[in-house]
Amino acid sequence: MSKTLFSEAYLDEYLELVIRHGVNIQKGQELLISCPVDCAPIARKAMAVAFKFGAKNVHMRWGDDICGRIRFLEADDSIFDTFPEWDKLMMESLADGGAAFLRIEASDPEAMKGVDPTRLSRFTKASSVAMKPYFEKIITGGVRWSIAAVPSEAWAKKVFPNAASAEDAMKSLWESIFTAVRVNGDGKAVEKWQAHKDALNRRRNLLNEYKFESIQLKNSAGTDLNMKLPKNHVWKGGVDIAKDGIEFLPNLPTEEVFSAPQLDGVDGTVVGTMPNVFRGNLIDGYSITFKDGKVVSFDAKVGKEHLEGMIKDIKNMDMLGEIALVEHDSPISNMNILFYNTLYDENASCHLALGSAYPDCVEGGGTMSEEERVAAGINVCDGHHDFMFGSADMKIVGTTASGEKITVFENGNYVI
Ligand code: ZN
Ligand code: ZN
Numbered sequence: 001m002s003k004t005l006f007s008e009a010y011l012d013e014y015l016e017l018v019i020r021h022g023v024n025i026q027k028g029q030e031l032l033i034s035c036p037v038d039c040a041p042i043a044r045k046a047m048a049v050a051f052k053f054g055a056k057n058v059h060m061r062w063g064d065d066i067c068g069r070i071r072f073l074e075a076d077d078s079i080f081d082t083f084p085e086w087d088k089l090m091m092e093s094l095a096d097g098g099a100a101f102l103r104i105e106a107s108d109p110e111a112m113k114g115v116d117p118t119r120l121s122r123f124t125k126a127s128s129v130a131m132k133p134y135f136e137k138i139i140t141g142g143v144r145w146s147i148a149a150v151p152s153e154a155w156a157k158k159v160f161p162n163a164a165s166a167e168d169a170m171k172s173l174w175e176s177i178f179t180a181v182r183v184n185g186d187g188k189a190v191e192k193w194q195a196h197k198d199a200l201n202r203r204r205n206l207l208n209e210y211k212f213e214s215i216q217l218k219n220s221a222g223t224d225l226n227m228k229l230p231k232n233h234v235w236k237g238g239v240d241i242a243k244d245g246i247e248f249l250p251n252l253p254t255e256e257v258f259s260a261p262q263l264d265g266v267d268g269t270v271v272g273t274m275p276n277v278f279r280g281n282l283i284d285g286y287s288i289t290f291k292d293g294k295v296v297s298f299d300a301k302v303g304k305e306h307l308e309g310m311i312k313d314i315k316n317m318d319m320l321g322e323i324a325l326v327e328h329d330s331p332i333s334n335m336n337i338l339f340y341n342t343l344y345d346e347n348a349s350c351h352l353a354l355g356s357a358y359p360d361c362v363e364g365g366g367t368m369s370e371e372e373r374v375a376a377g378i379n380v381c382d383g384h385h386d387f388m389f390g391s392a393d394m395k396i397v398g399t400t401a402s403g404e405k406i407t408v409f410e411n412g413n414y415v416i
Helices: 008-022 037-052 065-074 077-081 085-096 117-130 132-139 153-159 166-180 189-210 304-312 331-335 342-348 370-375
Strands: 030-036 057-063 100-105 145-149 214-218 224-228 257-259 266-271 276-278 281-291 294-302 320-325 351-355 384-388 395-399 405-410
Touching: 008 037, 008 100, 008 145, 008 166, 008 189, 030 037, 030 085, 037 057, 037 100, 057 065, 065 117, 077 117, 085 132, 117 132, 117 304, 145 342, 153 166, 166 331, 189 257, 276 304, 276 384, 281 304, 294 304, 320 384, 331 342, 342 384
Parallel strands: 030 057, 030 100, 100 145
Antiparallel strands: 214 224, 214 395, 224 266, 257 320, 266 281, 276 281, 281 294, 320 351, 351 384, 395 405
8 A cells, every 4th residue: 555645644643533433442342353464554554553542452353355256156155045054153253252343445336247136135134044143232332432444546536537546536536535534634533533523412302392293304316205203213423422421433434313213103205415335236226115114116227136136135124223314514415425435425415225224213222122113113223234315306205293393404413
């Protein structure tokens, strides 16, 4: 990796943000870093930062898009219905032992293009069953975890196809990432994040005070959705607090305030406003229609078979688990770049997720059984996948218990 790609001061500031505020490593804690081999120099630095701030041990879980692709193309067909036991045991034993989990994300958005979609779908099913105990810890704050992105050549070239060279594309993607996470080498990223978290917290608290019975979402792209919210719903955003009472930031960057729809209370159509990457394949030009909370029809100009896989492969993925509000005027959105990466694109746009709701999106949800969560009105599912529908003319109106209508978003931004 050439030194001209970015200033080391920027990278140091970014990695400190990720280790201290993302996973918020504690003295004596273990950390697992998942990272593509292409980004090894970054992972090595992250490891050193984790030790500097008190990690007892740091484990590496290396990945590689190309090896993944070769396996999906060449391996014996029978392996796609199983998930490796050693992998499951590694993740569970680290989680049970109180480790934190950092994922360094740099995926090629089309790493799995041309792979038999049934293989991808069978493997998703197998892994969702095998990894359920770990996934449950992730969504209930049983572990502290964070996802942060760094460029890879394949990803950078997809985002900046007109760059003169791969190196130029990488440089542009680094700059965009630093802008999005409010890092500019002045050493003040932590202070800026505090102010940003305060702003998110204010909106979140206000939405919690309104206790809307339903919200209506509408824009000229064709979204027209009526969404009931569970009686005891909770809006979340900004910092998350794990079960051990310690703050963490699951996503860096994060611009969203989010909650969970009433699982049987969604009616109407949502139209996607950004291409979506699902299992290394692109879905674009798509719309999904709901009745009484369930998907009743869907269409896509690109990747309809992958959208179908997203909705049908896992039980209850045909219901929504998340509604997230993101201003059209945000640092990521203002760059006007399509990142082909959910971590970035979802923070540029209002989004929904099919699949599991975060249990804490209803009062007391973090300690409820799955049956109790369903009774409280939120979806329980072994998957969760975001898709973006925000736009510059998004209008969102909430209706309170007394029937009062409160405009929350006008022209894509908060008016509260
Ligand atoms: Zn979200
Ligand atoms: Zn989500």
